[in-house]
Amino acid sequence: MFKTVIIIDAVLIAAILIFAAIRPDTFKIERSLSIKAPPEKIFPLINDLHSMQTWSAWEKVDPAMKRDYRGPASGVGAQYAWEGNKEIGQGSMEITESNPSSKVTMRLDFIKSVGTEALPLK
Numbered sequence: 650m651f652k653t654v655i656i657i658d659a660v661l662i663a664a665i666l667i668f669a670a671i672r673p674d675t676f677k678i679e680r681s682l683s684i685k686a687p688p689e690k691i692f693p694l695i696n697d698l699h700s701m702q703t704w705s706a707w708e709k710v711d712p713a714m715k716r717d718y719r720g721p722a723s724g725v726g727a728q729y730a731w732e733g734n735k736e737i738g739q740g741s742m743e744i745t746e747s748n749p750s751s752k753v754t755m756r757l758d759f760i761k762s763v764g765t766e767a768l769p770l771k
Contacts, residue, residue: 688750695753696744697723711737723747738762 684691694700699718702708714733720726720743730741739761746754 692750692753693723696727696747696749698727698729698742698744699723701729707731707733707737710734732761 694704699722702716707714711733714731714737717730719728719730723744724747725744728741728743730739731737732739738759740757740759742755742757744753745756746752
């Protein structure tokens with residue numbers, strides 16, 4: 650009986666490890682939000698990473714965070730990096746796609762991540 654339990658446990662552990670090994674090492678999160686304003690007013694605020702300071706909830710959490718901007722001022726290739734307190738962490742983002750008044754796609758990389766309890770996602 651004891652031997653059977655050990656074999657079943659070993660098979661379950663092996664199955665979990667195999668499942669974990671075949672999963673991709675990256676993931677994608679997508680969100681959408683409806684804003685009651687014309688796209689022409691919203692697009693410039695998203696497409697220009699310098700303007701994030703006017704609307705980002707993170708700015709209130711750590712107004713003293715270090716910021717670094719690279720590349721063009723807006724649109725594809727615009728980059729923003731930050732380093733903040735323990736609630737903000739450290740990371741970077743880059744605009745990878747920009748279609749006027751319809752879509753802005755960004756790549757977001759966390760270097761020093763924060764706990765999910767600190768994310769202002771309400």
